[in-house]
Amino acid sequence: MKGNVIVGQSGGPTAAINSSLAGVYRTARDRGAGKVYGMLHGIQGLLQERYIDLSEYIKSDLDAELLKRTPAAFLGSCRYKLPEIHEDRAVYDKIFEILNKLDIEAFIYIGGNDSMDTIKKLSDYAILTGFPTRFVGCPKTIDNDLALTDHTPGYGSAAKYIGTSVKEIIRDSFCLEYGKGLVSIIEIMGRNAGWLTGAAALAQGEDCNGPDLIYLPELPFDIEKFGEKVRELLEKRSSVVVAVSEGIRLTDGRYVCELGQSVDFVDAFGHKQLSGTANYLASYIAGEIGCKTRAIELSTLQRAASHCSSRVDILEAYQVGGAAVKAADEGDSGKMVVLQRLSDDPYQAGTEVKDVHKIANDEKVVPRDWINQEGDYITDDFISYVRPLIQGDVSPIVVDGIPRHLYRKK
Known part of the structure; x- marks a missing residue:
């Protein structure tokens, strides 16, 4: 590489996003990039000319290892939607003026669906104007919906983390x-896709039957049938554990969480803030059956629990970061790095x-055939798909009994 590289992080953080950042930095330096800049708070920060030289923070192999073990977005994130090119060219002119000033050869954006929209628009504008910078997306999202x-x-x-936590909740629910009876309802992230909620079934094993019911947003949710199912289960056992996606909807399209509270916050991409699904269902079951209920939201812990990271995940995150730089260096633009599964046993990608x-x-x-016919659990195909992705551990670097992270002062 002859020029410089700039990298940003966008959308919801993960336990592995900084491993991708480490992969971008290391590969860019190995390929001869002059400087590797980091946008502070993504494209929104770049518009404000907020960026850092990553070499001032990643000064050693130990720093790189700390970064790979640090959850959340080291550079800061954003949820900023670029306008359509025909609506506001001035925004693009400003971005490209900054990129030109910094002599940026490759622009790498680590993120999910909305971040790839940014890569699409920037690469289209570069083609339109003949600008030489190449734009490549690096995938990131706990939602697994790219x-x-x-x-x-x-x-x-x-x-x-979800499989581990659900198993621990199941153990706890049988104590008393x-x-x-007791009904524990666990709310798991997932607006339109149930990949995370389905992972609750990973709690299954020789020492655990797993959750009793799992509801994904891919299928309409019937509250009355849900209540009947819980009542039937309580006739056989004293404790029932249910995993639900935050985004489950009724047949009329309303989110279940909207039944208990108004959802006022909407982000730049038109996404409603979803919360309260477990609370509403726990209140419903308590009222219908008269049993004790618990509403449990895994919330931010799902994406921030780096102490429970998968080794496969951290290694692949680093790999795609490096692959994004390699693709840009070899002339690709308007592309995203993808992971292709080569085999399941042994797992290779x-x-x-x-x-x-x-x-x-x-x-x-x-897929519909990865959800059972009744719509209240997932199939073995789902388990076979996800289990290789959770293998191995990444030991945190511990200081005074607590994991150490790479820290950037604001």
Whole structure:
């Protein structure tokens, strides 16, 4: 590489996103990039000319290892939607003026669906204006809903945490006996795709039957049937554990969480903030059956629990970061790196690049035949798909009994 590289992080953080950042930095330096800049808070920060020289923070191999073990976005994130090119060319002119000033040869953006929309628009503008910078997307999302890739970095670690936490909740729920039983409802992230919620079934094993019911947003949710199912289960056992996606909807399209509260916050991409699904269902079951209930939201912990990271996930996140730089260095633009599964036993995956226009603003959902006929659990095919992604551990670097992270002062 003859010029410089700039990298940004966007959307919801993960336990593996900084491993991709480390992969971008190391590969860019190995390929001869002059400087590797980091956008502070993504494209929104770049518009404000907020960026850093990453060499001032990653000064040793130990720093790189700390970065790979640090959750959340080291550079800071954003949810900023670029306007359509015909609507506001001035925004693009400003971005490209900054890129020109910094002599940027490759622009790498680590993110999910909305971030790939940014790569699409920037690469289109570069073609329109003949600008030489190349734009490549690096996949990241715990939601695992990016098209054309077998899975996304960040998902494996989140799935590992969910499976572990659900198993621990199941153990806890059997400690005491309650009069009419106990129903624990676990709310798991997932607006339109149930990849995370399905991972609750990973709690299954020789020492655990796993959750009793799993509901994904891919299918309409029937509250009355749900209540009947829980009542039937309580006739056989004293404790019932249910995993639900935050985005489950009724047949009329309303989110279940909207039944208990108004959802007012909407982000730049038109996404409603979803929360309260477990609370509403726990109140419903308590009222219908009269048993004790618990509503449990895994919330931010799903994406921030780096102490429970999957080794496969961290390694692949690093790999796709490096592959994004390699693709840009070899002339690709308007592309995203994808992971292609080569085999299940032993598990192997490689990287390719795909046209970002076929990825941006699309969503990959759980196949219907990976959900059981009743719509209240997942099938063995789902388990076979996700289990290789959670293998191995990444030991944190511990200081005074607590994991150490790479820290950037604001």
